[in-house]
Amino acid sequence: MNASIDRQRKRCAVIASAFLLASCGDSLDSNTSVPDPITQVMQKSAYKDATWSMQAVDLDSGRVIYDLNSSSQMFIASVRKVFSTGNALNALGAQHQFVTPVYRQGTVAADGTLNGNLILVASGDLTMGGRANADGTIALTSFDHNEANALGNAVLSAPDPLAGYNSLAAQVAAAGIKTINGDVVIDDRLFQPFNFRDEFEVRPIFVNDDVVDVSFNQSAEGAVLPFDYRPKSAAFTVQSTLKTGGAASALDIELAPELPPCIGSANCVGTVSGTVPADFVPPLTDAYPLIRTFRVTQPSNYARTVFIEALTRAGVTVTAAPVAANPAQLLPAQASYASAQQVARLVSAPFVQDVRYVNKVSYNIGADVSLMLFGLAKNGSTTMAASLAAEQSELSSTFGISPSQYHFIDGSGGGDTTANGIAVVAMLRGMRSKPDFAAYVDSMPALGVDGSLTTITNFEADATLAGAKGQVHAKTGTYVGVNASAPTTPILKGQSLAGYIDAKSGRRIVFFLTVNNVPITGIPDILTVFQDQGTIAALLWKLQ
Template sequence: MTYSRFLRRILAVAAVAAACFVPDTSVAAPSPVDTGGTAVEQPKPKKRTTTRKRSTAGRRTTRARRATPAVAPAAGWTRPRGASALSSDLGSILSRKEDGHWGAMVVSLTRGDTLFALAPDDPRTPASTLKMFTSVLALDRLGPNWQFSTDVLRDGAVGGDGTLAGNLYLRGDGDPALSKRWVPGPGLDAPMQELADKVAAAGIKHVKGDLVADASAFESRTIPDGWLSRYAGSGYAAPFSALSLNENIVVVAVYPDGRVVLEPATTGIPVENQVKVTGGGGSSLHIYRSTDGTVVARGSIGKRAAVRRLQLTVADPPRFTAGALRAALASKGITVDGQLRMGQTPANASLVASHKSPPISELIAAMNRESINHFAELLFRNAVRGPKRDTLGSAENGNALLQRFMTTKAGASANAVSVTDGCGLSVLDHVTPRAMIQMLAYAHKAPWSSAFHASLPVAGESELLRNRMKFTPAQGNLHAKTGTTNDVIGLGGYVTAENGEVLAFSFLFNGHDRWNARATIDRMGATMAAFSR
């Protein structure tokens, strides 16, 4: 290998260094049933939404990454003058033979002409760039100010002594923000504590009936088609439902005295504690979720050890969430005589308490900037329900709605988009680069366009693009959503050219040589930003 070729390879590796082995999304499970999971150490606050097995080649790449600066400019970009020069330069950048297939398109939204196209009508797996379609669908159907409401209702009368002669219902509205991330409070059960306080304020002290979890707004299936089974149990591929809490992650805390405590506290998950207390300060723990949903804790912990906290995905989100409400009610002295069960809220039930989510604009910003799959799945199904909330939130209905939207509003051809989820984890999803451009063009002119634009990471500055395209004309300029899996690298969004034109672009690579493909995309991003005519 010549020195110049070696240097180009090092620069390409450095340009993607900060993101290596931490893709923004991944592919996870074709089984419709999540069969269990093993606990992992509770992560630090920095959001990670995928994992990847380390191969020998991966270790070599890691060594190369550590030997190079953390951030490097996107080498090889140009300053094209004129449309033909831009097309030629982008074609030249893409002429490198990566092990895979490209689809690409660049259109000037200012002038309306196509500046570059490569296989624009060939379907490609989009990975997390699909979250832009979900964002646009939710914004178009519900508007940027829409809020979700998680409600507590009753079907009986409350006596003078505070006894409810009936059932209490927890009705889910598919709120993705039912977590401490959005609700202030000391624990992971903050949303349920808030609802319990409101139930107490309504004068209820005792419930003679059941606590009923109502997740009927969505289909009962909690894992979509096309999620690969090797990712089952991972936090970024947790099961979901219309009634979800803490992104359906439970923290298992093991104390030096042998106690095993779930955070948030919930009566909806049984715990089997087989932990033994030993001398010293060490610990050796194996914590996992069995196929029936029981959290099993085995191993040992020393009397002088620190508290160990590990996290697991939840097998039954509605039961987990309603169990957390029951525990919160108990902490306020409110007792429930009956069982915790699944069911539907009667039409004549009376509202007791509500928790409102932040507006959709804030939820979409979090989803796109951090690539949160859980948010995407719930927003996708909520878009189906629409403002009247009269349609079942399902993946099948979501695909039909998205295809109808793309053909009637964005001008796409039939079947240019076909999906089985809303986040892009599914290997069965496909979109064409042209369809992505048409979606971006529609969003650019929509009344809610500012909310959509603001949700996208910015090159060289924020979230998943923080360390990409630095020290180039794209820094602080290019707004886009990433997509990364083991076999996909994608980027789609907007960039303002040097002459002030707004360009929409879609770059989708399906293949194994994804890190070189990522460097190629960064060169194209910088080249578009430097374009003028």
């Protein structure tokens, strides 16, 4: 061993801890250059102007196996979620359940009339029973509706998105309340509303993930496409004139307004118009129905109406107008509710199901709320800025990750979110000592099996790589922007993949992989990059 390596080992021995071993120890003796099969993928002509970064590390020893630009700040997009969901899982625990209670204020007369208000206290429950499978898991699909407009289609989950509200309403009726001679209010004060990508202000109350789904079926040329939408509510209705054009017509679907500002006002309507070519095949699923979504821009107003309608279905009469702004001015002092006033409660699935939902389908709002829930649990933070600060402290003290190694603006990876590979690997490796590590790994999409890695299957054409199917558990991230040198041309600013590989050798490795600034013309080019990264992950499985 030469003197410089010996000195470096001694330095590492002094400063190293479980989360720093990735840059010290045995890696000093080994060649960490990227092997030729992986380099060949990275050197395809599509990437001649792009930049790659990669690090692969042995989970147990921390030995660096391969390293390429791992100290460079790179766009990581939704790979950022490995931090927000990991910290939230550590703070809350996999089995934590959210309880959403309903309280009455005032007295209930002998005839069942509540002379006062009914208040639903939002708990941050992401699904409110609206994606609940019979076995207690949260229902997922291969193509989630939260990305329907961006990706061009989706597959809707099967459960009733109003199931939780129906359950609460039935409990209110069972408590003997027949008439509410007052108002219905959503207490949304758990945390301060935060801006979600300039679309709306997120609050801790949800109905159908804050979207209204519109499903279209095929029609004859010249005819309007049959459609349906969910949830059905007077809070927001949908009309459509979308029709089938000729085979040579262009796909042109317009939602107006996609971000409706009128929720909470009477007659709030969204319209869909345009044409679909006669020979159009919906993307992703290669079959109808075709899905588009409208954003619920006023979650508390929408949830109030939905709850009143559920109460009506349960046989409870509400004298207040069902469609109106949420009357927050009627709320009592926060946390002043008495247990004797509780008339209903909804208990969520264990939190690990939320983490699985967020990571498997890359649910952005869920990741942002996970960060807020972490901040609340850690030190009572109620703003996005305070939660980010709490996370920064946690990353430094628990995982040894310096703020200089990343730039986070939210919990989901929006905008110019960056990190270096060393930081991502340190987070993933640091989770191995946490009680819910197994659940964390399982929450990641599995290569060629589920979540956002479902469609990565090209590697299976190579018999030597086919065994990697289901052995890679990794979070994906996609960031598309505008090419600065050609403002009308899109560019893939970042396509990332990071997680765990149960390698062919039997050992588990942690890896980070990203490519930045790839010129593209559309979604097919992104999918090609996606497949290439899947191939690299499969090669890591094979080579290690």
